Amino acid sequence: MTVYLDQAAAARPAPEAIEFYFARVRENYANQEAAHRLGHDARQQLDRAAEELSLALTGEAGWKVIWGGCGTELFNLFADSPLAAGKCAITSPLEHPALLAVLRRSAAELRLLRPDRCGRILPEELPAGDLLALHQVQSELGTIQPIGPLAEAFRRNSPAGILFVDAIQGAAKLPFPREADIVAVSGRKFGAPGGGAALLIRPAFRGGKTLLEFARRWRHELYRSCRPEVPALLALAFAAGLRATKQEEAARRIGELNAAVRRELENLPLPGGGRIRCTVPPELASPYLLHLLLPGIQSGVMVRMLSAAGVMAAAGSACASESREPSAALRAIGLNRNDAYSGLRIGFGFDSTAEEAKKLVEALKDALKNY
Numbered sequence: 001m002t003v004y005l006d007q008a009a010a011a012r013p014a015p016e017a018i019e020f021y022f023a024r025v026r027e028n029y030a031n032q033e034a035a036h037r038l039g040h041d042a043r044q045q046l047d048r049a050a051e052e053l054s055l056a057l058t059g060e061a062g063w064k065v066i067w068g069g070c071g072t073e074l075f076n077l078f079a080d081s082p083l084a085a086g087k088c089a090i091t092s093p094l095e096h097p098a099l100l101a102v103l104r105r106s107a108a109e110l111r112l113l114r115p116d117r118c119g120r121i122l123p124e125e126l127p128a129g130d131l132l133a134l135h136q137v138q139s140e141l142g143t144i145q146p147i148g149p150l151a152e153a154f155r156r157n158s159p160a161g162i163l164f165v166d167a168i169q170g171a172a173k174l175p176f177p178r179e180a181d182i183v184a185v186s187g188r189k190f191g192a193p194g195g196g197a198a199l200l201i202r203p204a205f206r207g208g209k210t211l212l213e214f215a216r217r218w219r220h221e222l223y224r225s226c227r228p229e230v231p232a233l234l235a236l237a238f239a240a241g242l243r244a245t246k247q248e249e250a251a252r253r254i255g256e257l258n259a260a261v262r263r264e265l266e267n268l269p270l271p272g273g274g275r276i277r278c279t280v281p282p283e284l285a286s287p288y289l290l291h292l293l294l295p296g297i298q299s300g301v302m303v304r305m306l307s308a309a310g311v312m313a314a315a316g317s318a319c320a321s322e323s324r325e326p327s328a329a330l331r332a333i334g335l336n337r338n339d340a341y342s343g344l345r346i347g348f349g350f351d352s353t354a355e356e357a358k359k360l361v362e363a364l365k366d367a368l369k370n371y
């Protein structure tokens with residue numbers, strides 16, 4: 001039995017979404033930019049999918065959609081746009097490495113906020129700026145940012161400022177950050193097969209037309225990205241609708257699994273005299289993520305030991321899995337270098353079960369005995 005608990009890196013696709021995707025591969029193979037009837041049909045289906053995605057995630061159909069192949073592509077598009085390039089950008093050291101990289105490249109000035117010990121950004125510490133770019137859910141720690149209070153504080157200090165939210169870990173799992181102007185989502189995190197990502201633009205956002213026009217030029221005149229494939233985008237919208245119907249029920253059930261694992265593992269003795277600690281309290285974290293600290297344990301070694309026992313977990317963000325450096329996120333919240341090597345991320349999915357949670361606990365306890 002393989003227990004897959006690295007769903008923060010890539011969710012296991014829903015069976016219904018897989019069937020839908022392969023049907024679209026068989027039928028929607030035409031280039032959506034073609035002048036013939038099949039190209040026209042593809043464009044119409046993408047327009048309908050954009051409305052479906054907006055309704056499924058935000059609860060209303062008016063959000064405009066810019067399609068992409070992945071989050072990194074769309075981060076680059078936004079960073080190159082007139083809304084971000086050459087601006088004073090405010091962000092945090094806890095952002096996805098791809099978002100930090102593009103902001104460092106494009107912004108005229110980049111101000112990094114200091115998170116607290118749990119990874120939260122405090123609204124009262126927000127300075128003025130042209131752009132605030134933050135995550136909804138921190139991809140390693142699982143911390144949920146208070147987007148509503150942050151948006152209010154930012155707009156009080158910067159009435160013309162733009163709020164960009166990376167909701168890639170939160171979309172279809174938690175309430176949508178409707179206070180944002182622009183929101184990034186990725187289907188790979190909530191069970192859409194074949195990739196596909198999107199930027200959603202708030203209907204009342206005055207910069208929406210500018211971003212839509214730039215996206216057209218970025219792709220069709222500057223040739224900075226590939227053309228996203230129609231089946232993947234249609235499957236993204238389908239999977240979002242599938243998840244939206246059971247979002248609250250799923251969050252409650254997965255939260256109960258998360259809490260059960262916390263009870264079993266928190267304060268468990270470690271070789272060398274330490275104890276397992278949960279990094280973020282449950283009331284501040286996504287139910288889909290559980291981050292553990294195992295002081296004195298090399299989490300990279302532990303991930304391989306768990307994998308040998310059939311349990312797939314992560315030492316941190318998949319994008320940094322080959323790094324020899326300690327976790328940047330753990331260092332950012334004040335952990336020392338040694339402890340920053342000891343983080344273990346458990347990523348639950350919509351389909352995670354009590355049996356899988358039990359197998360994780362057993363495998364981790366056995367691995368610690370043999371460490």
